[in-house]
Amino acid sequence: ADAVRAALLAASRADVVITVGGMSVGDHDHLGRALSALCGADLGFWRVAIRPGKPFAFGRLNDAWVFGLPGNPVSALVTFEVFVRPALLRLLGHARVLRRLRPATLAHALPAGGGREEYRRARLGWRQGRLEVDADRSQSSGALSSLAGADALLVVRVGAPARAAGDAAEVLVLGPDSPLDRLSTDGG
Known part of the structure; x- marks a missing residue:
């Protein structure tokens, strides 16, 4: 002690x-x-x-x-x-401290939100000119592999309804090297 x-x-x-x-x-x-x-x-x-x-x-x-x-x-x-x-x-004196929530389209269905806000590890990409989020892998907090390719956190609000593939979602983009930074090369 x-x-x-x-x-x-x-x-x-x-x-x-x-x-x-x-x-x-x-x-x-x-x-x-x-x-x-x-x-x-x-x-x-x-x-x-x-x-x-x-x-x-x-x-x-x-x-x-x-x-x-x-x-x-x-x-x-x-x-x-x-x-x-x-x-x-x-x-450190910065005025803008929060990562902006970005709209994205779900690549896969998403279950309803529970009693706590959830942040699902996800990958971003471009599909038909729209930002698409793929969080269709293990979300167990022990699944370290889910961090390996994650470049976003898919935000699931408390009590949010289940959503289908193609529905709108919100993501927090992690790091500077994301599909949003590659707009000019990916045609998005």
């Missing part, structure tokens, strides 16, 4: 502390409790209603902003893109 406390207090001298793992409620998830009990961190919340990525924490440790990402790599990527990246850009 002393080593953990010392490491966390040393980290608190930074402007931002980003941790990965240990934020859930399992037998080995001690980070949230350690931040609060050992270091006096004020965690404003430690769960969010998204999938994947429910165990996510945000708060202050002394003067440092703290972001606690889930240990699952897919969940960590999603929570970083949805919460941490915009916050870091704002702290």
Whole structure:
């Protein structure tokens, strides 16, 4: 406990502390409790209603902003893109911090949305002059292969109705090398 406390207090001298793992409620998830009990961190919340990525924490440790990402790599990527990246850009003084939602056409049917907003790993492409999103592969948070070719997150809102292939959808485009950047070469 002393080593953990010392490491966390040393980290608190930074402007931002980003941790990965240990934020859930399992037998080995001690980070949230350690931040609060050992270091006096004020965690404003430690769960969010998204999938994947429910165990996510945000708060202050002394003067440092703290972001606690889930240990699952897919969940960590999603929570970083949805919460941490915009916050870091704002702290750096940028005015535009959110990735724009882009309209796309579904390549495959999409089940109805559940009780949490969902971010499905997806691939983008052009079909008949329209941006098309393909999220027809495993969406298990343990399916690391779904990250390999993903260049977007397909957003499924809470309670959204099921949709058919060809229906409209919204995507968050990841990274600069996406079909949107290749408009002139792909004929889109």
